[in-house]
Amino acid sequence: MWWPTRRKGFAVVRRAVVLAAFGVALLAVSAKVNLPLPHVPMTLQTLVVLMIGAVYGWRLGVVTIIAYLAVGALGLPVFAGPVGGLKPLTGATAGFLSGFVVAAFITGWFSERGWDRSMVRLFVAMAIGHIVIMAMGFAWLAYGMKLGAEKAWLVGVMPFLAGALVKNTLGAILVPVLRGMVDRRYR
Structure with missing residues (x-):
């Protein structure tokens, strides 16, 4: 999708850097739109992560998510709440944040195989x-944070199920619109 294929040289690199920087900024903003919950806040990040994967493809999508995590690890307050540094990457949100990388890969991989051309298939790719x-957030909470499976389910999965359905629907609608805008801009 957005990995350099047709253009050569500096223009390709510049385009990838601009898109990745935009994705990092969008992720930082989406982290600030949150509903504080006891262990893990509900944010718009998952919507943005999945849309980045679908629009950018798996290569640039993964690079963008890793860049976002690196910026946060360096201490910039890009994570939910006014935080940066290693605490979010080792605390209760660690499983979810690492899941962002895998989810961007999966969504981007499906998107590159045409799943982004159908709202239903895109919805399914984003649901995966x-x-x-x-699953990664649950596993980290249950075993890494030693909350146990029942509590991890109650605080790390249940509150997010309805939001995930809404975000998938919104993403399946917005991705074709964004792709059209970005395709026209970068042809």
């Missing part, structure tokens, strides 16, 4: 991405 994020 959401499942991965929640």
Whole structure:
């Protein structure tokens, strides 16, 4: 999708850097739109992660998510709440944040195989991405944070299920619109 294929040289690199920087900024903003919950806040990040994967493709999507995590690890307050540094990457949100990378890969991989051309298939691809994020977050809460499976389910999965459906629907509608805008701009 958005990995350099047709253009050569500096223009390709510049385009990838601009798109990745835009994705990092959008992720930082989406982290600030949050509903604080006891262990893990509900944010718009998963929607943005999945849309980045679908629009950018798996290569640039993964690079963008890793860049976002690196910017946060360096201390810039890009994560939910006024935080940056290593705490979010080692605390309760660690599983979810690492799940972002895998979800961007999966959604981008499906998108590159044409799943982004159908709203239903795109919804399914994004649902798989959401499942991965929640599964990794659940596993980290249950075993890494030692909350146990029942509590991890109650605080790390249940509150996010309805939101995931809404975000998938919104993403399946917005991705074709964004792709049209970006395709026209970068031809």
